[in-house]
Amino acid sequence: MLSNSEYVRQSLELNMFFMRIAKEHSIFLEAGFTTKNPQLINRAEQLKNVFSQLLVENIRLSNGIISPEVAKSGEFVTDLTLEAERETQYYAGIAIDPNITRMETMVLGTENGRITPSLVRMVNDLNNRAIYAAEQLAAFKKGLLQDVLACKVFTTNYPLLLDHILREAIFYLRLLRKLQNREEADLTREAAYQETFWNRIMAEHSKFIRGLLDPTEVKLFNTANDFGEKFDKLTAEAKELSSNLNLLPAVTSRSLNNTEDLRDFKRQGTEGLIQCKIKSIAYPLLGDHVVREANHYIRILNDFKKIQARS
Known part of the structure; x- marks a missing residue:
């Protein structure tokens, strides 16, 4: 408790x-x-x-x-x-x-x-x-x-x-209800669950970025598409953790490295939107929004790594 x-x-x-x-x-x-x-x-x-x-x-x-x-x-x-x-x-x-x-x-x-x-x-x-x-x-x-x-x-x-x-929204509700019940999480299984959730979120962010870019932004389109494919693979790897938790440290490390790279790409994109240097139909706040979600996930992944190091 x-x-x-x-x-x-x-x-x-x-x-x-x-x-x-x-x-x-x-x-x-x-x-x-x-x-x-x-x-x-x-x-x-x-x-x-x-x-x-x-x-x-x-x-x-x-x-x-x-x-x-x-x-x-x-x-x-x-x-x-x-x-x-x-x-x-x-x-x-x-x-x-x-x-x-x-x-x-x-x-x-x-x-x-x-x-x-x-x-x-x-x-x-x-x-x-x-x-x-x-x-x-x-x-x-x-x-x-x-x-x-x-x-x-x-x-x-x-x-x-x-x-x-x-x-x-459902994910937020799940965590709030656990807190209201004063539940202590099984940190290893929670890590596997959250990495499955957030890797999918990062994959979809990449696809939304790809889809909101002007068709002439070919280089950015290709970079976003590559990130989408990387995080689709990471999502699949995280799903496998439910049957083999021994793979968790490796998946956590790969998820962290790729999320840091994606966060930097998102930040550059947000700066480009604010400075009117990128042709897109995305609001600048959407760019900053997905940067913050990546920062949140990076912080969680670093916490998971510390827990794994102590195990």
């Missing part, structure tokens, strides 16, 4: 990452609708605002509580986030509060934050509200995906992207 200290720290770190991801998913959904569907635009806007408010609450509870390693990982915000938000707001006409990003940049991590009974209660309440909000967002994504596949709704977001972000 997780101690109060681990429960609070893990909850705040998980929420700091995924609440922003969920907020941005809502932005991308809203930006993808046409004027035919004002009700869908309004629902996505509502969900964006819900996760914005939850994220602000989480930020206020996190200062001096989360670990320094996580605070510095680049999974919450990067040095490109504010500019990517500004440009995306300009292009899409969707309000994005820059003060939330500024607040996140000020959060400090410590090794031994003071955990009080009051903080435990506040985190528990926040987690319950996050579960409800994530359930609402997942239901919205699921319904939208069904309608798109049935040709009832048009969106500029790929059906695969809708399925992709639905899986991320």
